[in-house]
Amino acid sequence: MDTNTLIQNFTKRPVWAQIDLDAAIANIRGIRRLVGPQVCVTSVVKANAYGHGAIELAKVFLGHGADQVAVACLGEAVELRQGGITGRILILGHTDGHRAEELTAYGVEPTVFRYEDALRFSRAAQAQHRTVNIHIAVDTGMGRIGYEPNANGIREIQAIAALPGLQLEGVFTHFAVSDSNTPADRAYTQAQYQCFTKFLTALAEVGIRPVYTHCCSSSGLLSQTAFHQNMVRPGILQYGYHPSGTVACTSFTPQPVMSLRCCITHVKWVHKGQYISYGRHFQATKETCIATIPVGYADGYPRLLSNRTEVLVHGRRVPQVGNICMDQCMIDVTDVPNVQIGDEAVLFGTQGEGSLPLEELAAAIGTIDHEILCNINRRVPRVYVRGGQVVRRVEYLVE
Known part of the structure; x- marks a missing residue:
């Protein structure tokens, strides 16, 4: 395949990012083998699939091992829907409740960490005679988004779970240093996980048992195999790269896409x-x-x-x-x-x-x-x- 064949009839500038779909397929299949058939694989395709093209890569991942996809914001989810992606789409970042009608119409699953947003999602779901699946974020040490794992957090999550039109589908957290193998960082990740599982137990005691619990991105997926829960969120590994210089994939060789x-x-x-x-x-x-x-x-x-x-x-x-x-x-x-x-x-x-x-x-x-x-x-x-x-x-x- 020569350069002229590659660029003919497609570019105004002789510049292109070449995307190897065979490599992407090999990577997602490797991830599926690693986590096993019982774990839900949610392929992260935010930021235009890390620059690779969200629509194309979502199709490839869903066709070769992933169960669903995740993005960062509602606009990215809408792009996927308009591009023909009909499966489940999880938004990992914030979605303001004022966009509840749009989110509900597109059948997208938001992350929730404010009651006010959840209330708007509930009202939109009832108005459209639909159910909105939501995931609750818990901050166990990342310091970014999510409920504090305490009694106040439990009370508000209970209130959200009681809202009509909502299905509490998942509860998740995010590791801050799972891409590091230093003793201190491994201990920090372990502490985050223990905090998360303790909070899940507390939620279960008040009757809240989500379908999915998840905490592992690519680095956690590789370095903390005992922490997979029943969903993982691979990102950079899908695109052919080890999460860091100290956390590498040993079960298969990631192929740059x-x-x-x-x-x-x-x-x-x-x-x-x-x-x-x-x-x-x-x-x-x-x-x-x-x-x-x-x-x-x-x-x-x-x-x-x-x-x-x-x-x-x-x-x-x-x-x-x-x-x-x-x-x-x-x-x-x-x-x-x-x-x-x-x-x-x-x-x-x-x-x-x-x-x-x-x-x-x-x-x-x-x-x-x-x-x-x-x-x-x-x-x-x-x-x-x-x-x-x-x-x-x-x-x-x-x-």
Whole structure:
């Protein structure tokens, strides 16, 4: 599959995020095998499926092992519904009660941690003659959202459970440091879990027994197999990455799903002493062949990587040089013969025998894989590949 075949008839700029659906399928199947058939797998596809395309990835995950999907906000859920996703969708973040009519009409399941929101959901459910399934968030140490696990929390959850039109489907918490293996952090996660299970027991004592209880994202799913409960919420693992440098998947090898690619748009030789890009942070020390590629920080390629990363050309690593601009950046291809306009460049991924892992880029700027993936924005078309063939192209700006 050559570059011309990939990009023909789909792009206004020769830039694309290539999405390997075979890798996504292998990852979700690996997760299903790991947790077993009795645990509900809720695939997290928030933030446009971590940049991979929420509609396409939701279809793949639901078709190959996931039971339902989760997003961060109502707008993301509506996008999935309008894209043909008919299964259950859980919103993990806040949904204001003023949007109850819309939420109810789309059949989406909100997270609740305020009685006032639950009351509005109840009224909308009754008005539309529907039932709204809700999940209650409990704060056991993340310090973000959720009820405090105390008597006041129990009383308000009881009141919510009594509201007509609502089904208390789930109760969950979120671990703060399950991606760390230090003794202190493992103890903190253990304490969070104990707090959670104690609270579940207290809820059961007043007659509240949700269908699902859950606390494990990718890191907890891997590092705390005893904590799975009857639902897990895999995120980054689905997209081919270990949750952290210290918590890794050992039961299967995660396969990266996205690679970021483009075509070289300009090639020139510059003299010794000539500067490249804004700020004059790169100066040629000899006659140097510079290629320009049409990717910049406005596409999600971080400016912090300037002069600190490499790019694959003809299967070989070459240095990125000069400040990364909003829409373009430059690479030094002096040591690669016969580089021409139109040649493919890979900013992370594989090319021939060459490999440039995303983890390397993230480490260079002190961030996590998740952030770079999520920031590959909708200006970059997605090309979906399965069995070595392009099966779909999505250009958000022109569709």
